[in-house]
Amino acid sequence: MAVDQGIVEWVREALEPIGSVTLRRMMGGATLYLDGTVFALVTQDALWFKADAQSDALWDDAGSERFTYEAAGTVKSMNYRRAPSDVYDDPEAMQKWAALAVAAGQRAPIKRKRR
Structure with missing residues (x-):
């Protein structure tokens, strides 16, 4: 699965006023960083924002589903939420x-590197 470069370029353009977006390709997608802080994934032709217990209620209110994937026959989830649809055309929403x-x-x- 290829990374949708259109999404990546839009994220860069929309967030340019607040920081520099970089990416790291991995497992058919990409992890996005804003000034060195991980904040999103681009995969499954969609943008997924990092979430946590403190922000889950806001994502739930927006109707943003959790990122899931299948591994070894079971469905697993990660702390990422599907971006609301308005982020794709509204820089302020992004x-x-x-x-x-x-x-x-x-x-x-912070995850420590293994030796």
């Missing part, structure tokens, strides 16, 4: 939801 996702990324525990 900035609002991305800020919520960046805050979740900043609250996430």
Whole structure:
């Protein structure tokens, strides 16, 4: 599954006033970072914002489904939520939801590299 470059470029353009968006390709998709903080995934032809227990109620109110995937015959989920539809054409909506996702990324525990 290829990364939708159109989505990536739109995210970069919409978030340019607040920071620099970079990406790291992985498992058929990409992880997006804003000034070094992970905040989103681009996969399954969609944008998924980072979420956590503190922001879940806001994502639920927006009707944003949880990111799920199948592994070894079971459905698993990750702390990412589907971006609301207005982020695809409204820079202010993109900035609002991305800020919520960046805050979740900043609250996430730092993962230590294995030796």
